[in-house]
Amino acid sequence: MDHTEKMKELVNEVDQAILRYVEHGKHEKLIKAMRHYPEAGGKRMRPVMAILTAEAVGGRGKEALPFGCALEIIHNFTLVHDDVIDQDPVRRGKPAVHIAFDIPTAIIAGDALFARAYEILADIDVDGEAVRRLLRSVSNTVFLVAEGQQMDVDNEERAEVSREEYLDMVEKKTAVLFACAAEGGAIIGRGTEEQISSMKEYARLLGIGFQIWDDVLGIKGDAKKTGKPVGSDIRNGKRTLIVVDALERLEKDPRKNVLTAALGNANASDEAVHAAIQLLEDIGSIEQARQFALDYARRAKELLSCLRDCTEKEMLREMVDYAVGREI
């Protein structure tokens, strides 16, 4: 079985397990709201990463499935609340939870998903001290995700965001949950302490690269593939690494107006948005972000040397190429 087939099987297994975890409860509407995003699919990168890591350190991948599902459920909980906060009406091509239901239900469904994830943690088949360790890691992680989300909310109101602030925010909003997945997988697979910390760092680097690549796709990607209208990040005024870099480079450049006219301007014409994107290209800000992402990817791969050679190790390498390099 080649890797693509194996990956499909894995994702399929994860899909089914997640839906089983969010099917019981006495309140029908609440359960429907909780299932809304998990049912809409997703890449399932976090559970897959946990499973592959557990196997690659010498354990049994299946033992990490519940843990991986708990993290995917936490990921979904943060998406539900993020969409309320950002007033995003659409997610994965479906109405957001607060649109399909209402805002109170979306807030409660997010909380319920969070609680359910911890119910799963409590039942993981590892010894009590390992449960404590996973609990600590997951809870620290969610706290950091909340900080990252708060930074994101605050950054929208700020004209100047530094490169360091952007990377700190991305690390918290995205990378720490990947890191938790790989760390937890290595703990469940009974890896060495060195493997546990290397795998955590591998996933953290992958996560940052993933987000920077996402920003590149948001500006240069094919709208048909990404599902995002071209330039929406520009019109929304998103402070991506590309934009942060460009604003710095253009500080005393008269062309800066071309960018600022479109940035954060919901009514900017397609021409204005394309001109801004062309400018980002011309001054090298897009290419620089690509290089940044590729550098994170390279460093992530290096950390895989702590693993024995096996299919799962190769697949973890391919996950990096997917995270940084994908077209959608």
Next chain:
Amino acid sequence: MDHTEKMKELVNEVDQAILRYVEHGKHEKLIKAMRHYPEAGGKRMRPVMAILTAEAVGGRGKEALPFGCALEIIHNFTLVHDDVIDQDPVRRGKPAVHIAFDIPTAIIAGDALFARAYEILADIDVDGEAVRRLLRSVSNTVFLVAEGQQMDVDNEERAEVSREEYLDMVEKKTAVLFACAAEGGAIIGRGTEEQISSMKEYARLLGIGFQIWDDVLGIKGDAKKTGKPVGSDIRNGKRTLIVVDALERLEKDPRKNVLTAALGNANASDEAVHAAIQLLEDIGSIEQARQFALDYARRAKELLSCLRDCTEKEMLREMVDYAVGREI
């Protein structure tokens, strides 16, 4: 030292511990939003109950302090989200979190409090299997609280709510968190399985009585003491046990109009509200709710017989009298 003094000391200790648990974090605004309700005080019934229970089953009360604080923080997280959901602008005499800050920050601060509570759980000084048991209990509990909150939201739109539905909702919104406090206290104090389940049931009954009593106070209480304007529950159309009972009794009674004219009518005059309250009194609905609450209190106290005679047992008995019988 008499019980009142001892209780004050306990509450004071809990107050300080809770604030210590919500002081670290890198995002200043987020920490401020997280501290907003914990700083405004509160009765701290849940932590106090956990501590007294741990001691009463023969353990050391102090060992249950972190667990109790985790539950109080969870209680505060649910208040933050509830106030967003109900659009309540005031809590404990201060602007609600979403008013003092904004809605996104309130949603995130609630999530962050939830995560912090679990960080505390992970560090509790009991063996790993006990951590697992506490984790399971807390997570089941929060899931039920979410169901209760969803029922509450849905009930606002429904004309008919049965007594059973009301009690189910109250159990989930209020009683399960008390039950978790006493159960956890008994687990941490290494009580017998019989004590653990009796204390859980004690607190569940106390919690239901507490909420019914709260409804009585909301209608008959002294506004100066309760801090709630008289009749606000009537104007808000809250489906309390009193109202549910009255609507049943008045089904074919022409006086029903006196109630329905004020119920859920934000613009009802003071006279109309007083007439409605007088009607609730006349037909015995208020007295019946009082009796219900007192019955729960009596049953809660009976369960304390599983404990040895000690100061903490007496204080747990007094907590029932406070929960059902207090004036504020």
